[in-house]
Amino acid sequence: MKSIAALALISSAAAFAPAPVSKVGSSLDYAKELDSMPTSVECPKVFDPLGLSDYLPVDWARRAELSNGRSAMLATVGWFFPKVFGTFASSDVTTTDPIDAILQADPQWWAQWVLICGVFETWKYKKEMEGKSFLGGDDPAVDYLKLWPADQAAREDLKMKELKNARLAMIGFAGFMANHFIPGSCPVPDFIA
Known part of the structure; x- marks a missing residue:
């Protein structure tokens, strides 16, 4: 009788044991593309705690980050x-x-703003179809001041500077917003807060 009770306990305990699961890789594994992204010592390639690089094209994510x-x-x-x-x-x-x-802004102002943004986005899309770039390509669509350098090393340096400033601005703006809704949450000077 004791052996039957022991077998019943063992078999019931096996019902709660985790089943072996084989690891399934994503067919959209873009993590290997992260190695070819430009970076510097101070600027890490990627901060991806949610693992989104497995589901999004890395080039698209970098362009979205820059935009x-x-x-x-x-x-x-x-x-x-x-x-x-x-x-x-x-x-x-x-x-x-x-x-x-x-x-406080008048709703007609917002309608005009949405319209002008749509015009600019359409123009950017047409330029992108022509092979021009707004987000890190080699031939910029707009360069009125002729700031785009001819040297490839200088181009990469300029791209890295813009990426660093973009990341800093995103963190800074998030700090402004946090300090606005939760006063004193960020060390923001009084004349800006």
């Missing part, structure tokens, strides 16, 4: 410009608080 970084650079300047220099002569927006200014 968002450029927007963050503009947003950072737009955050502190009215606080330092004041607002334009306008009866619509009377505050230097960026979040309140968004809510």
Whole structure:
């Protein structure tokens, strides 16, 4: 009787043991492409705690990072410009608080803004179809000041500088937002906060 009880306990315990699972690799494994990305000692190639590089093309993710970084650079300047220099002569927006200014703007202004962004994005798309680039290619679509260097090493240096500034601006803007909604959460100077 004792041996039957022991066998019953052992067999019931086996029901709760983890089943052996074979490791299945992703067919979209882009992690190997990370090794060919340009980097510097101070600027790491990738910070990917969620493992998104296994599901997204690395080149697309880098272009998205650079595009968002450029927007963050503009947003950072737009955050502190009215606080330092004041607002334009306008009866619509009377505050230097960026979040309140968004809510004070007239809806027709937002419609115009969406329209002009759509025009620019369409123009960028057409230029990309012509082989020009806005996000790290060798032949920029817009270079009015002729700042794009002819030397390949200087080009890579310029790309790395822009990537570093983009990352810094994204972190800085996130700090501004955090300090706005949770006052004192980030060490932001009083004239910017």
